[in-house]
Amino acid sequence: MSTSEFTVNKFMEFLSKRKIMAAKCKKCGTVNLPPRPICKKCRGSELEWVELNGKGKLVTFSVVYVPPTPLVAEGYGREKPYAFGVVDLGQDAKITARLTGFDVEKPESIRLGVNVEAEFLERNGRVILAFKPA
Numbered sequence: 412m413s414t415s416e417f418t419v420n421k422f423m424e425f426l427s428k429r430k431i432m433a434a435k436c437k438k439c440g441t442v443n444l445p446p447r448p449i450c451k452k453c454r455g456s457e458l459e460w461v462e463l464n465g466k467g468k469l470v471t472f473s474v475v476y477v478p479p480t481p482l483v484a485e486g487y488g489r490e491k492p493y494a495f496g497v498v499d500l501g502q503d504a505k506i507t508a509r510l511t512g513f514d515v516e517k518p519e520s521i522r523l524g525v526n527v528e529a530e531f532l533e534r535n536g537r538v539i540l541a542f543k544p545a
């Protein structure tokens with residue numbers, strides 16, 4: 412039975428303390444994000460927690476248009492539209508997160524490769540990871 416601590420649940424626990432933690436492979440140095448018990452590159456199981464500084468580059472994004480209805484998903488209520496992006500935090504660590512501070516009404520204004528930094532949003536008592544222009 413697996414008793415690995417390198418789980419997404421643990422990641423979320425760190426996130427609630429405003430830390431972005433990843434599982435770094437002791438064998439090959441790959442930073443696994445989201446954390447996983449087995450290294451994605453070399454399948455090694457010797458991992459250690461490392462804290463990322465939250466600075467990265469925008470790799471790709473998509474804009475989500477929320478229909479005007481009061482029955483909206485928890486955490487994303489009454490804002491429209493919003494954007495999600497993939498951010499490269501270096502050392503092979505990429506994560507999908509909400510984007511803030513970009514003009515999502517003009518997606519063509521969002522440049523791939525721009526520097527972004529982490530921001531921690533609080534919604535309904537939960538901390539949500541987002542990235543804004545650095």
Ligand SMILES: [Zn+2]
Pocket residue numbers: 436437438439440441450451452453454455
């Ligand atoms: Zn590895």
